[in-house]
Amino acid sequence: MTTQLMKGNDAVIIGALAAGCRVYFGYPITPASEIAHAAARHFPALGGVFVQAESEVAAINMVYGTAGMGVRCMTASSSPGFSLKQEGLSYCAGAELPCVVIDVNRGGPGLGNIAPEQSDYFQVTKGGGHGSYRLITLAPNSAQEMCDLTFLAFDLADQYRTPACLLADGVIGQMMEAVDVPKARPVPFDHSDWAVRGTPETRHLITSIYLEADALEAHNLKLAQKYQRITENEVRFEEYCTEDADLIVVAYGVVSRLASSAIDLARQQGLKVGLLRPITLWPFPSQKIAQLAETTKVFLSLELNSMGQMVEDVRLAVNGKKPVYFVGHCGGKNFGCQEIVDLMKKYL
Amino acid sequence: MSDENLTAPYMEVDAELCKGCLMCIGVCPKKVIEQSKKLNSASYHPVYYAGQGCLGCGMCFYACPEPGAIRVVKP
Amino acid sequence: MKIYEKPAAFYDEFSRKGGNVKTTHYCPGCxxxxxxxxxxxxxxxxxxxxxxxxxxxxxxxxxxxxxxxxxxxxxxxxxxxxxxxxxxxxxxxxxxxxxxxxxxxxxxxxxxxxxxxxxxxxxxxxxxxxxxxxxxxxxxxxxxxxxxxxxxxxxxxxxxxxxxxxxxxxxxxxxxxxxxxxxxxxxxxxxxxxxxxxxxxxxxxxxxxxxxxxxxxxxxxxxxxxxxxxxxxxxxxxxxxxxxxxxxxxxTTEGQEGKWYRQFADFVPEKTDAYLEQLVDVGHLASLDGVSAPDGLQCKFAGFGGQGILTLGLMFAQLAMRAGSKVSWIPSYGPEMRGGTANCSVNIAQKRIGSPLAETPNLLVVMNQPSLEAFEASMQPGGLLIYDSSIVEKAPQRKDIRVVGLKASDMATELGNSKVANVILLGAIIAALDLYPIEFVKESLKGIIKKKALIDINLEALIKGYEMAARR
Missing domain, CATH: 3.40.50.970 (Thiamin diphosphate (ThDP)-binding fold, Pyr/PP domains)
Known part of the structure; x- marks a missing residue:
């Protein structure tokens, strides 16, 4: 039996191991530390590397070093730590280095608290650091997805030579669920045409500096084309009861779980409601939402933050065709299922 | 040319690569390097070998910050 | 013959640089x-x-x-x-x-x-x-x-x-x-x-x-x-x-053995698979004869930290997983986890678990008074409330729920190990809900409890709680 009850944070490392990652650099922070704990146990046991870095900044730059050799590697943190990694992520994106970063979102701004929030949506999906770039952003809503999307993140990062991020929340990270452990698979990417490996043939250059205006523009346009390809090919989402829905909730992570229960309740009461759950927050399922805007009457973005972040992308996708509402909780407060049903009634 | 000339150490300067910092002149134990009055194409006054007396010690080579400006041969 | 000249480790031409490709970009004398x-x-x-x-x-x-x-x-x-x-x-x-x-x-x-x-x-x-x-x-x-x-x-x-x-x-x-x-x-x-x-x-x-x-x-x-x-x-x-x-x-390099060369092993999928398999090995599996997967359970387990209340929730979830249900377990998460009380939510369903939280539990297990006061009101009518009456002094008030109180902590002390109070409660839950054949639970616990020396006392505790609740 290769199914075991485990925390989402532990499942991340299981997925990473199966994907062939054995290099982890990290810094302790609640509520992401279990990921580092698991990496510290398992990576060296398989001849890999675990380094507790002196800072979040150092950790992402260690990732830059390993990733530049085309070797699968990762780091994980939570919101304030993710903020610190932004410079390094910008370098990774600029130098086109595949790597995986986990953000287990906690309360902010500033020190905030350690409770679950979804207030890092902007800083993860919009680039976050300096310069024009994007992070592939996957939003798991179960322990199984913490495992599977970590595995997928490594493949996407390698395929597009770009950092990929899992944006989770404290609930998904701390929750235990049964996880089917995937089979390990050889890494299907070579990278020897660009990676630097300390061999005669791999004396390449890992850099993001392009001094000449022409060169930097060309580089940025190349990145933009890559992001366009990702947008065209890698959108992932899940629909629940959207076919005849008059109101569609858009939610990810733990909120999507709460919303699906609320939809079950509401449907029992005859309310025509559904759920669109983005699995990729970037690229965002804009086309799908635009399609749904043709059939549904109203959208409701439910998020664990105070002012609405994802709702902006929902509104861009809906493009004024239907009303889009936002309701949020933050600071560790979460939606109740009955509350969501009441909100549906209010906005229907 | 005499045998002595064939076996004598010498230094040579690629005048186009010299930036005229004069570090070589400072370390030369025999003071056989001089600075030209002419400008090279990067508008530096390059140095040149005075023609004789070089020991082939290589000090000027290490004192020179440019990778390819100075070459020293000690037969 | 000795020649001092541009080392071969330099490129012939510094072509990444504009201008003279034979000189550096550094200033004179740098x-x-x-x-x-x-x-x-x-x-x-x-x-x-x-x-x-x-x-x-x-x-x-x-x-x-x-x-x-x-x-x-x-x-x-x-x-x-x-x-x-x-x-x-x-x-x-x-x-x-x-x-x-x-x-x-x-x-x-x-x-x-x-x-x-x-x-x-x-x-x-x-x-x-x-x-x-x-x-x-x-x-x-x-x-x-x-x-x-x-x-x-x-x-x-x-x-x-x-x-x-x-x-x-x-x-x-x-x-x-x-x-x-x-x-x-x-x-x-x-x-x-x-x-x-x-x-x-x-x-x-x-x-x-x-x-x-x-x-x-x-x-x-x-x-x-x-x-x-x-x-x-x-x-x-x-x-x-x-x-x-x-x-x-x-x-301090003299006479050093060179131990700072740190090995890095290549990724071998087969080795990783073998490692993962032993890592997630669930151990002894019980026969599923006569076992049906439970469904529709929203459970809250609450008590003081150290009573084993979170472990009780986890064992309950593991049993359901072994019986073939979908399960989720989540500890109280947030500032209160630093305080004296702890609780966890367990959801069990045959098909899909939406919310992993147990906002309106139909099973509540409490091991202290504050937890009873915190969660009793949230229970669904008809739900089951089990409490440790060795510790909870004021009995539950609700009339529209089933209530089972047993002196789990006292019983555990009598058994010689105060830590098995939670397993006594587990036995009581199984009996009160008539959830599984007791043989299934006993056999499953042999796989779930990692410390083999503790299996016997835990099984004893399980039966004790089971029989006590079954008699009611």
Whole structure:
């Protein structure tokens, strides 16, 4: 039996191991530390590397070093730590280095608290650091997805030579669920045409500096084309009861779980409601939402933050065709299922 | 040319690569390097070998910050 | 015959650079060129060029990749030692040079510098100290001398305003894992010869796995010092060496075994599979005869931390998973987890679990009074409430739920182990809900309980609770 009850944070490392990652650099922070704990146990046991870095900044730059050799590697943190990694992520994106970063979102701004929030949506999906770039952003809503999307993140990062991020929340990270452990698979990417490996043939250059205006523009346009390809090919989402829905909730992570229960309740009461759950927050399922805007009457973005972040992308996708509402909780407060049903009634 | 000339150490300067910092002149134990009055194409006054007396010690080579400006041969 | 000429480790042409492709981008009299030459010559002589990875910092030497025919990483400001760590750990056979200036190494990257040294990373750090920021145009560096005029210390560096020049070699030398620390300079011929020796030793240490080498090189910056190259060299030798004396600060590499070469094993999927299998092995599996997967359970387990209440929830979830249900378990998460009480939510369903929270539980298990008061009201009508009446003194008030109280803690103490109170409650839950055949639970617990010595007492406790509740 290769199914075991485990925390989402532990499942991340299981997925990473199966994907062939054995290099982890990290810094302790609640509520992401279990990921580092698991990496510290398992990576060296398989001849890999675990380094507790002196800072979040150092950790992402260690990732830059390993990733530049085309070797699968990762780091994980939570919101304030993710903020610190932004410079390094910008370098990774600029130098086109595949790597995986986990953000287990906690309360902010500033020190905030350690409770679950979804207030890092902007800083993860919009680039976050300096310069024009994007992070592939996957939003798991179960322990199984913490495992599977970590595995997928490594493949996407390698395929597009770009950092990929899992944006989770404290609930998904701390929750235990049964996880089917995937089979390990050889890494299907070579990278020897660009990676630097300390061999005669791999004396390449890992850099993001392009001094000449022409060169930097060309580089940025190349990145933009890559992001366009990702947008065209890698959108992932899940629909629940959207076919005849008059109101569609858009939610990810733990909120999507709460919303699906609320939809079950509401449907029992005859309310025509559904759920669109983005699995990729970037690229965002804009086309799908635009399609749904043709059939549904109203959208409701439910998020664990105070002012609405994802709702902006929902509104861009809906493009004024239907009303889009936002309701949020933050600071560790979460939606109740009955509350969501009441909100549906209010906005229907 | 005499045998002595064939076996004598010498230094040579690629005048186009010299930036005229004069570090070589400072370390030369025999003071056989001089600075030209002419400008090279990067508008530096390059140095040149005075023609004789070089020991082939290589000090000027290490004192020179440019990778390819100075070459020293000690037969 | 001896020929001194451009080392082969340099590219023939520095074609990444505009202008004259045979010269460096450095100003006349700049020490970087000398240091580059010493490194290139060492790479030639030691046959290292093909396996060297050169990490360029932000600063004047950002363009190291113009020159060396090696692998290259351009690192962000101050992070070269971290990048070098990432390279070396996953590729211990490569030769990694972290080449950094004073602003990079001793200001913005101080932490990375100290900690790479403190981890004994098997790398060679070349620290070019010219007492000023070069590329950004002559601002104060951490190594700027007192009185030295820079763009940001127009009246000269003053101790009471700007602090003192930082002596990195001395600081690094205090770390037991910094094995070789030497300060040299690009001064006269003899000084340069010493620098040449130091660079070679730093590289040899890395080959031999002798760990971290730190070579600080005092280097002239005539342009930003506002001096001719000749005067700059004089100032370096007369002034800089007063604060930064050259010489060997530390060498503990003699007789060392080379244990700082850290192995990195290739990824072998089969090995990983075998490892994962033993990792997630659920142990002994019970027969599923007569077992049906439970459905529609929203459970809350609450009590004091240390009573085993979270473990009780976990065992309950594991049983349901083994019986074929979907399960989720989540501990109380947030500030209260630091306090005295703890609770967890367990959801069990045959098909799909939406919300993993148990807002309106139909099973509530409480092991202390505050938990009963906190959660009793949230229960669904008709639900089951089980409580430890050894501890909970005020009985539940609700009339529309089923209530089972048993003195689990007292019973556990009688059994000789107060920690099994939670398992007594587990037995009671199974009986009260008539959830599984007791044989299934007993057999499953043999797999769930990891400490084999504790299985018997736990099974005893399970039966005790089961029988007690079954009698009611």
């Amino acid at each position: 020490g970087h060129g000398n240091i580059h030459k010493l490194i290139a010559e060492a790479l030639d002589d030691m046959h290292l060029t093909e396996k060297t990875i050169f990490v360029s910092p932000v600063g004047c030497s950002v363009f190291g990749y113009y020159y060396f025919n090696t692998g290259h990483f351009q690192a962000s400001h101050g992070r070269a030692p971290a990048v070098a760590t990432g390279i070396k750990r996953a590729n211990p056979g490569s030769i990694v040079i972290s080449y950094q200036g004073d602003g990079d190494l001793a200001a913005i990257g101080t932490a990375e510098t100290l900690h790479a040294a403190n981890r004994g990373e098997n790398i060679t750090v070349i620290f070019v100290n010219n007492a000023i920021y070069g590329m950004t145009g002559g601002q104060m560096a951490p190594t700027t001398l007192l009185g030295q005029v820079t763009k940001t210390t127009p009246l000269g560096r003053q101790e009471d305003l700007h602090g003192n020049p930082v002596r990195m070699a001395e600081i690094i030398a205090t770390l037991p894992t910094a094995h070789y620390v030497e300060r040299v300079m690009i001064g006269d011929a003899k000084d340069i010869a010493q620098a040449r020796k130091a660079i070679r030793k730093g590289l040899q240490n890395q080959i031999d796995g002798k760990g971290y080498s730190f070579i600080e090189i005092l280097s002239p910056c005539p342009t930003n010092w506002g001096m001719t190259p000749v005067d700059a060299k004089k100032w370096l030798k007369e002034k800089m060496t007063q604060i930064f004396p050259v010489g060997l600060l530390k060498d």
